[in-house]
Structure formats: C-alpha cells, structure tokens
Amino acid sequence: DSGVTQTPKHLITATGQRVTLRCSPRSGDLSVYWYQQSLDQGLQFLIQYYNGEERAKGNILERFSAQQFPDLHSELNLSSLELGDSALYFCASSKGGIQPQHFGDGTRLSIL
Amino acid sequence: SQQGEEDPQALSIQEGENATMNCSYKTSINNLQWYRQNSGRGLVHLILIRSNEREKHSGRLRVTLDTSKKSSSLLITASRAADTASYFCATEETSGSRLTFGEGTQLTVNP
Numbered sequence: 001d002s003g004v005t006q007t008p009k010h011l012i013t014a015t016g017q018r019v020t021l022r023c024s025p026r027s028g029d030l031s032v033y034w035y036q037q038s039l040d041q042g043l044q045f046l047i048q049y050y051n052g053e054e055r056a057k058g059n060i061l062e063r064f065s066a067q068q069f070p071d072l073h074s075e076l077n078l079s080s081l082e083l084g085d086s087a088l089y090f091c092a093s094s095k096g097g098i099q100p101q102h103f104g105d106g107t108r109l110s111i112l
Numbered sequence: 113s114q115q116g117e118e119d120p121q122a123l124s125i126q127e128g129e130n131a132t133m134n135c136s137y138k139t140s141i142n143n144l145q146w147y148r149q150n151s152g153r154g155l156v157h158l159i160l161i162r163s164n165e166r167e168k169h170s171g172r173l174r175v176t177l178d179t180s181k182k183s184s185s186l187l188i189t190a191s192r193a194a195d196t197a198s199y200f201c202a203t204e205e206t207s208g209s210r211l212t213f214g215e216g217t218q219l220t221v222n223p
Contacts, residue, residue: 033211058210102157
C-alpha cells in the first residue's frame with residue numbers, strides 16, 4: 001500500500017461529459033503529480049502541485065484542469081471528453097527534493 | 113514525449129535466471145529511478161540512483177548509471193515468478209520535479 005488514495009477506481013462515461021478524479025496524497029507529502037497512461041502514449045506527465053500551487057505543467061490538454069486544496073488532496077477535472085481520453089490516470093505524491101514518488105492505483109477512465 | 117528508450121521491450125526468462133533491462137535517455141538528469149508495474153496496477157518505486165552515483169544495490173536489484181552514455185541498467189538476480197511485471201525507468205531533470213518515463217520492459221518469469 002503506497003498510502004496514496006485515488007477515487008474512483010473505475011469511471012465509465014460518454015463523450016462530451018465531464019468527470020473529476022480525486023487523489024489523497026501520503027501523509028506529509030506536499031507534492032502531487034498527475035500522470036496519464038495509455039497504450040499509444042505510454043506514461044505522460046500532466047501536472048504537478050506543491051503545497052497548493054501549480055509547480056509544473058506537462059502534456060495537459062486545455063480541456064483538463066487540476067487543483068490542490070489546503071488539505072493537500074488534489075482533483076483532476078476532465079471536460080468535453082473524447083474517446084481518446086480513455087486511459088489510466090495516476091496520481092503520485094512525494095515530499096519533494098530527491099525523493100521517490102509514490103503512486104496510487106489509478107483511475108481507469110473509459111469513454112463510450 | 114518519452115525521454116528514454118528501454119531495451120528490450122519484452123523479456124522472458126526461467127525462474128532462477130538473471131534479468132537485465134536497459135534504459136537510455138536524452139537530457140541531463142538529477143536522478144534516475146526504476147519502477148515496477150503489475151498489470152493494471154499503480155507503479156511501485158524500486159530504486160533511485162543520483163546522477164553522481166554509478167551503482168546501487170537493493171536486495172536482488174542492482175542498478176548502474178553511466179551519465180556519459182546517458183544510460184542505465186537494472187539487473188534482477190535469481191528471478192522469481194512474482195517478478196513478472198513491467199519495469200520502467202524514469203528520469204528526473206531537477207530535484208522534486210516531474211518524472212519522464214521510458215516505454216517499459218515487460219518481464220515474464222516462467223516457473
């Protein structure tokens with residue numbers, strides 16, 4: 001158990017819809033990272049937050065947004081969903097600095 | 113885009129044999145990490161090697177890093193069926209920043 005909790009585990013929805021993925025980091029970790037894993041793109045970094053502030057952006061679409069709340073949990077919002085958004089979305093957390101990232105079990109998003 | 117390339121893409125061995133996976137990357141890094149992923153599950157951190165280190169051990173794992181060649185290798189000794197998983201290398205360009213993952217090596221250990 002990594003200590004990172006992601007909900008929901010599975011999400012099935014239709015094109016054009018909007019969903020919210022939630023992540024609770026490990027106790028004491030200030031950094032939260034979001035990654036997308038798909039068969040064609042592999043593991044791609046989306047966005048990082050550190051103690052409530054956006055720290056880095058990767059290949060995140062404009063239809064996607066995220067935030068980190070004062071209690072350090074984070075949400076990833078995906079809107080105007082397309083078939084190609086079907087993927088595993090992972091959240092990871094770390095203390096920052098040269099420390100490993102600890103991953104949740106992911107949310108599997110299926111767009112029908 | 114992927115930072116690194118892993119070689120081989122797939123590896124099948126017998127229990128008790130050693131498994132070696134290689135990773136190459138393109139930019140300067142702060143550290144390189146190896147992760148393991150069982151099918152459909154989250155990634156589990158295995159080992160982190162800093163850019164000023166050349167070799168690191170953890171149990172049955174041995175990682176080497178050659179920054180002049182921008183490459184790393186992961187050796188799993190005395191493999192077990194439970195080692196069957198995908199193994200990813202990931203580079204971190206600056207401390208505490210994003211990880212850039214390779215495409216992974218699918219390891220199958222046959223009992």
